[in-house]
Amino acid sequence: MKLQEHFSRAGEFLFRWRGHLPLLLLPLVLLSFRDFGYPGGSPRLYRVWEFVCFGVSMMGVALRVWVSGTVPEGTSGRNRRGQRADSLNTSGAYSVLRHPLYFGNTLIALGVALFTRTWYLPVIVLLSCLLFYERIAFREEEFLEGKFGEEFRGWAERTPAVLPNLKVYRPPSLPFSWRSALRREFYTISEVVLAFSVLDILGRLSAEGRVRTDPLWGALGSAAVVFYLSLMFLKKRTAVLDVNPQARR
Numbered sequence: 001m002k003l004q005e006h007f008s009r010a011g012e013f014l015f016r017w018r019g020h021l022p023l024l025l026l027p028l029v030l031l032s033f034r035d036f037g038y039p040g041g042s043p044r045l046y047r048v049w050e051f052v053c054f055g056v057s058m059m060g061v062a063l064r065v066w067v068s069g070t071v072p073e074g075t076s077g078r079n080r081r082g083q084r085a086d087s088l089n090t091s092g093a094y095s096v097l098r099h100p101l102y103f104g105n106t107l108i109a110l111g112v113a114l115f116t117r118t119w120y121l122p123v124i125v126l127l128s129c130l131l132f133y134e135r136i137a138f139r140e141e142e143f144l145e146g147k148f149g150e151e152f153r154g155w156a157e158r159t160p161a162v163l164p165n166l167k168v169y170r171p172p173s174l175p176f177s178w179r180s181a182l183r184r185e186f187y188t189i190s191e192v193v194l195a196f197s198v199l200d201i202l203g204r205l206s207a208e209g210r211v212r213t214d215p216l217w218g219a220l221g222s223a224a225v226v227f228y229l230s231l232m233f234l235k236k237r238t239a240v241l242d243v244n245p246q247a248r249r
Helices: 003-016 018-031 043-070 100-115 120-148 150-158 178-208 215-237
Strands: none
Touching (some): 043 100, 100 120, 120 150, 178 215
16 A cells, blocks of 8 residues: 555544544543642642643634634534535635644643643653644645645645744634634533543542542533533524524635
């Protein structure tokens, strides 16, 4: 099998299962709590570090929300059955980076990895993201080139794949839509807040030897569950989050 064909097949497989890939790193995350303790023995510093890491992850969430709120319908979706692109995104976040959603995912994962204050987990997470998303991006770009031809090649020539180039930024072609952003990203928002609520419990369990829920993270975690269930109801049972496809093209 040619290397190009191998990359394409691997990318297609990883694309379909990309939502479950973070679970492969869960054992390492749990293992990293084995010798966990409060930084400097201070619960106050622990709280500061929590929000530094949470901030890193929320930058990734914010990027995903911005992308999802400014792209046309039929693009940048959460579909897993196959590649789909009714049009080629070249403005907004896509004017400075070819794969901004995966860059956002990497920031989210990095924030979680930094939480444990181990040197190896952030390194493993970054290398894993590079490996996974490189192959997924290869398959996506293969699909986009086949569909959009010279338009794609011109965009790919001037737009970096890994690190954003803010000098070539172009405003989004569409105004930001909260409906579109929430419909696509309420999963991510809820999952990240809930994940850090669980990390706080694990950190305190490792440092103190007992299960204790911090009131703030307990409230945030509960709010995340309510937010998720509410948005899921609105998406499945109402038209509140529906967007007119013709207005988002």
